[in-house]
Amino acid sequence: MCGICGFTGYRQDQKTVIERMMKAIEHRGPDSEGFFCREKITLGFRRLSIIDLEDGQQPMESADGNLHIVFNGEIYDYKELRAELEASGISFCTHSDTEVLVNTIQQYGEKALDKLRGMFGFAVWNEKEQTLMLARDFFGIKPVxxxxxxxHFVFASEIKSIL
Structure with missing residues (x-):
């Protein structure tokens, strides 16, 4: 179990707010934390290490640096997706399903959701388009x-992070 949170729009206290949001869901990910702040977006993450213990830090960016993701869950078919992406010329720095997910979204956009098998909740910031994509698995196993x-559009894995 991990935790994601964030909000759109600029605030002078962005770092303080995201730290408080992440603290509210600390129990979801005691192993590490990270955040990403820009003028129009702030993303936060709490991590419970399961796979790729050394390299799975989030927020994570796509190979081209355009997309930034916070992700809670597991992509069951990430090895197959990774092989498909590698065949198209994308190289990877980690063995994490997060890196596969963000690059699958970079490659296929919203249609990437049709390729995913797993349980997930994630937020992806597109730096070039200045847009946020928020999604969860089709059964709602990982809530958002x-x-x-x-x-401000505000999101989190748990309501208390929003409150």
Whole structure:
């Protein structure tokens, strides 16, 4: 179990807010944490290490640096997807399903969801398009809650992170 959280829009206290959001879900990922802040997006992550213990730090970016992801879950077919992406010329730095996921989204956009087998909740920031893609698995095994608060789109793995 890991935890994701974040919000759109600029705030002077972005780092403080995301740290508080991540602290609220610390129990979901006691092994490490990370965040990504830009003018229009802030992403946070709490990690429970299961696979790729050394290299699976998040937020993680796509091979071209355009996409930034926070991801909770497991992609069961990531080895097959990785082989497909490698055949198309994408190289990898880790053995994590997170890196495969972000590059699958880079390659296929929203159609990547049709390729995924697993349980997941994730947020992907597209730096070039300045857009956020938020998704969860089709059965809702890995929940993602969201709300609009003071003009900011806010999301998290648990409601208490939003509160």
């Amino acid at each position: 809650y969201y709300a609009e608060i003071d003009g």
